[in-house]
Amino acid sequence: MSASPAAAANAEPSPDAMAAISVKDMRKCFGDHEVLKGISLEAHKGDVISILGSSGSGKSTLLRCINLLETPDSGEVRVGGELIRMKQGQGGHQTPADIRQVERIRADLAMVFQSFNLWSHMTVLENLVAAPVHVQKRPRAECLEQAEALLKRVGIWERRNYYPPHMSGGQQQRAAIARALAMNPKVMLFDEPTSALDPELVGEVLRVMRSLAEEGRTMLVVTHEMGFARDVSSKVMFLHKGEVDSLGEPKEMFARPPTQQFKQFITNFNK
């Protein structure tokens, strides 16, 4: 197996030195439980970063703090160099200073969820054009054309007039990925995209994700798919108890686990 094109692209000096996403010293508590204990992360254009960790390690929270579905207690998030401004709210917790800025940035960070979260009262096609038309204010005709092309790409164009509850999990997740692509996002956030799927449906979703990585998309992928992490991503980040335990090249990481924790993690997985 050769290195993935995404990794190769990343090895070349990027003309855009600005990180697509940079997270600095992010902390988050739920009650007394500190889920993120000062996490930093940088993703450049074309990076595909797999975020691994056992459940409760904070990996999903990290992703959700980046687009502010959860509000981090402290730390900085920059998207394309732009700092998401926070202010001190009631009870000492920080809140977004400007919700408009957050909404604008969220539209650039399309998220794919574990449970798909397609809007069930809209057809697949309507799901794909809702945010581009209403949030990005692009012309409907253009959005529809793009949506149809994206559905062809993920192989469910025939289902464009279906309602999500009438499709299989794999089809729904491919529709959800197409919905994310329809935003022309700068970065795609995947939150365990295959964890809710029946085993025989995982492959079709991973194939789509692999093709996105190959065309140089910037992706942060929280996943339990070791094969994807090892073969497709350009970097692997392993979280343990809310901290970055290790970070590195996937081939290197898997061949020679840098820490005891990571070694144990992948051994448990291969059992």
Added chain:
Amino acid sequence: MEFLNSLLEQMSTAYDLLAAGWGVQLLWGIGWTLAVTSVSMVIGAVLGSLVAAAKLSHRARLRFLGESYTTVFRGEPELLIIYLFYYGGTQVLTGVARSTGSIGPTDIVNMPSFLGGVLAVGIISGAYQAEVFRGSFLAIHRGELEAARAYGMSAWLRFRLVIMPQVLRLAVPGLGNVWQLTIKDSALISVTGVAELMLTANKAARSTHHSLLFYTVAGILYLVMTSISTPIFDRAERYTSRSFTRPK
């Protein structure tokens, strides 16, 4: 044989009475009943959605207000609320008019009977609709709301594109129920003098001394109205829930 003759005689009297103008009056009564019910439902929908939003709010004070509303207006007899609005309203209007000197000290400003009636029935209907809307909102898959946030939708867009269509869809069966309750409540506002079906039947019964006839006819007409609304709401339900029930 005698019984049959008497029955035929009764039926012919009934026909004469209905043909003599009471039939038309009763039809008008149906019209007013439907008008009162529809306007009350609309008032109730507006109040109900505000109260539902209050009950779902993060703010304790709003939640308390919403709870109080549904507790009071579901817990009190409908007739009491109607008297309160009609006679109480008359007292308030008169007091205000007297204190501003726009009427004499012995004059009275009556609460308009239709307005007083639909406000009272609308407020009661709103208490039930609030519960329907709240339940519908809670039944929306949380992930869909989260996706709307994650795709940059503002609070208004989330409401318009994701929350409202789904609440309406989920609320249809419950609203059908409230509609039936509201048709029945509308009979109570006959006490304020709106010439809806109940009041018309009352008048007819008293002036012709054919109580059995007119209350039976009115009863049948109410039953027709409530049972016709069932298939209509069923249709609406099938339409609004098509994304769950009808694979193309």
